[in-house]
Amino acid sequence: QQPVQSPQAVILREGEDAVINCSSSKALYSVHWYRQKHGEAPVFLMILLKGGEQKGHDKISASFNEKKQQSSLYLTASQLSYSGTYFCGTVTTDSWGKLQFGAGTQVVVTP
């Protein structure tokens, strides 16, 4: 089952913060975050494997609430290079490891 991402799009000014949410209707084994720039391939940001785990990648961090079956990606002090489409991918506990991607959140950072 495809995870649900919100918001669909967000426009930020350089230096502002944003949160992207990802939720699943099923129990999760892992959550994966990727970023895709226009015309390019998705690039891995991070994977979260435990409930309540937080990870960071530069000023981009994420949390995983296993009980709520949700993950959030935090863009802090956004930079122009953060622009792109962010995808969460989820692996449910009842799958063989199949990674299913959400519809994506388009992020535009303006000067």
Added chain:
Amino acid sequence: DAGVIQSPRHEVTEMGQEVTLRCKPISGHNSLFWYRQTMMRGLELLIYFNNNVPIDDSGMPEDRFSAKMPNASFSTLKIQPSEPRDSAVYFCASSPVPSGKGEQYFGPGTRLTVT
């Protein structure tokens, strides 16, 4: 290190023709994935191989699609016959770990247009 290599990068073909997309995974990676990306359907997993064996092909749209991995360094995705609705960007990705356990490295993609 070379990343995942896909060819061709662009393919334009007429409806009814056979199309073959090629992928060379990163050396040492034993998991390989084929994805399709469209505006309408997003990023969809078509098939996943582990150690050259197809593990899950439930995402393959129909019998017109087939994928093979004859060895650890090469995979193909074939569409025969092609239809306009097959137009999409097809990505190949590889990983050093089984699906769901770690990073997938995506190739640059093949943009397929079926007229």
